[in-house]
Amino acid sequence: MHLKIEKIIEYCLANNILLTNQQSLIIKIITEIASPLTANEILHELQKLNPKANRMTIHRALEILVKNGIIHKVAFNHTYKLCDHLYCKHDHHCQILVCQECGNQTEIHNLKITEALLEIGKTYNFNLANPLEITGLCTKCQMKGTL
Amino acid sequence: MHLKIEKIIEYCLANNILLTNQQSLIIKIITEIASPLTANEILHELQKLNPKANRMTIHRALEILVKNGIIHKVAFNHTYKLCDHLYCKHDHHCQILVCQECGNQTEIHNLKITEALLEIGKTYNFNLANPLEITGLCTKCQMKGTL
DNA sequence: TGATATAATGTTACATTGTAACATTAAAGT
DNA sequence: ACTTTAATGTTACAATGTAACATTATATCA
Incomplete structure (x- = not known):
């Protein structure tokens, strides 16, 4: 198993x-x-x-x-x-880098973003969901674009 | 007009x-x-x-x-x-708070997040797309949930 | 155990979002 | 006006997801 x-x-x-x-x-x-x-x-x-x-x-x-x-x-x-942690506790924040070209996903845990998000949550009284999707182009697909 | x-x-x-x-x-x-x-x-x-x-x-x-x-x-x-700015230049970063319950959207411009994202972009060589979607529950829908 | 209530799963039908391939129409250039 | 190119229309389809109801497991209890 x-x-x-x-x-x-x-x-x-x-x-x-x-x-x-x-x-x-x-x-x-x-x-x-x-x-x-x-x-x-x-x-x-x-x-x-x-x-x-x-x-x-x-x-x-x-x-x-x-x-x-x-x-x-x-x-x-x-x-x-x-989830890379095999489970996601509610107090656990993570972000996913999603490539809009190839769909590849990288899970990261960035303290700065987490802090900024918590602050925003307070400011706007917004109950954040987990995870945060960050879209863009991964390294490989950036290369393809410039060829 | x-x-x-x-x-x-x-x-x-x-x-x-x-x-x-x-x-x-x-x-x-x-x-x-x-x-x-x-x-x-x-x-x-x-x-x-x-x-x-x-x-x-x-x-x-x-x-x-x-x-x-x-x-x-x-x-x-x-x-x-x-776009709240009526147009979105490429160097302009914004975030959208999206309520997963009612779909309401609030466009914000948070410097901390922007900075953290730029940093991540460099670290992972990830070419960020605009805008960033932040999902969660808006104030109204949080109230509804607790009634 | 066997009858009954509850939860999980299966079935059918449909709504929504989006794309592919090709036909038609409008606009621009000569 | 003729040709080329771009925009739009048409048809058909694929993918994601949900609603309503039927069936089958699973659990509960007399």
Whole structure:
């Protein structure tokens, strides 16, 4: 068994998050493929294991996993990705650099941004969600552009 | 004529951005309605003026307007909104607080975040896009949640 | 255990956002 | 006016997501 998956299961047990079989399979898929996946891509993988699985299956499970901070949903390109910490506590802030060209994602934890965000949260009485999506061009895609 | 629209047209003339009739109408719609609109909502408005207009018309025009920094595209809820500055120079950084409940958007300009982002851009060699979407719950929707 | 309540999953149908490929029309240049 | 180019219209489709209801597991309790 994959080490990451064990840790997630451990975390879920400790925090009273009951994973159904279906949800466990989705975690397994997201963990093993590693790169960000769209709902459809996850579905196709899941269907290899459970041919009856369909879009609803995925979205319901993903909703729960996102809500529990186990995976991140990235709005920019409709992808889902395992949180690098294997779980995301509510007091834990992270940022994701999303390349608008290739879709590559890099999870970072920048104190300055976190502080600035908390300040903004106070100033505007805005209850921040996690994570912060930072879109732009990754190094590789900048190179491609200049060729 | 709306004052904002005049300023945008002025800006486009000064910067060699040729607006077609269709694009002008879309700017007019976005400016006058003010609240963030989805592509479909803009389409329905446009069709009142040009019954032949369809989805392609909208998306092609929106693409150009976004590219020229006249409007912002917000990925979180697929909406388009006039840049508060009526145009967005490339060296101009802004952030949008997007409420994940009601969709309300507040454009801000926070120096700390801008600085931190520029730093991250350098560190990771990541070419930042504008604007930054900050999702969360606005004041009103926080109240609703606690009722 | 077996009946019943509850939660999870499956099914069907649909709404929304967006794009691809090609046809038509308008605008610009000669 | 003829040609070229750009803009727009048309059709068809792909992807993401949700709503409403049916079915199947799972848990609870008499």
